Amino acid sequence: MGCRRIAQLRCAVWGLSSRPEGLGVSFVVSGFALGILVVGALGLASPDALISFVRRWETPLGIWLAATIRVAFGIALWLAAPSSRVPPILQILAAIAVMAGLTLPLLGLSRFAAILSWWQRRSVRFRRAWAGVACAFGGFLLWSLIV
Numbered sequence: 001m002g003c004r005r006i007a008q009l010r011c012a013v014w015g016l017s018s019r020p021e022g023l024g025v026s027f028v029v030s031g032f033a034l035g036i037l038v039v040g041a042l043g044l045a046s047p048d049a050l051i052s053f054v055r056r057w058e059t060p061l062g063i064w065l066a067a068t069i070r071v072a073f074g075i076a077l078w079l080a081a082p083s084s085r086v087p088p089i090l091q092i093l094a095a096i097a098v099m100a101g102l103t104l105p106l107l108g109l110s111r112f113a114a115i116l117s118w119w120q121r122r123s124v125r126f127r128r129a130w131a132g133v134a135c136a137f138g139g140f141l142l143w144s145l146i147v
């Protein structure tokens with residue numbers, strides 16, 4: 001069985017594009033999408049647990065790590081967009097992710113803490129609604145890559 005046939009079978013099993021330029025990056029973005037889905041599900045199940053998870057990033061290293069992850073996500077999303085169901089939408093989301101990653105360190109630790117405190121003071125219903133948005137976003141990303 002040739003390499004091409006194995007790649008086609010993998011794509012059939014995982015539901016991803018068989019175009020070679022989008023295959024590896026689609027797996028990476030699918031991993032990000034599953035991560036977003038899991039974090040959203042955590043927020044739906046326990047909004048306080050989600051706040052506790054985010055508070056762990058409330059360090060200078062955490063801010064830089066989060067910024068790096070956002071930029072990497074944006075680049076991967078941009079590269080995966082052409083082989084997706086909705087290339088222009090994913091490219092717009094990719095640009096937003098890269099810009100968010102580049103501006104996050106400029107936000108600073110004190111502003112990040114203030115935003116997180118504001119978020120924590122919102123009602124449980126509000127925080128669960130936004131966690132639901134995260135789940136929907138992760139699901140949308142998975143759907144857009146399964147072609």
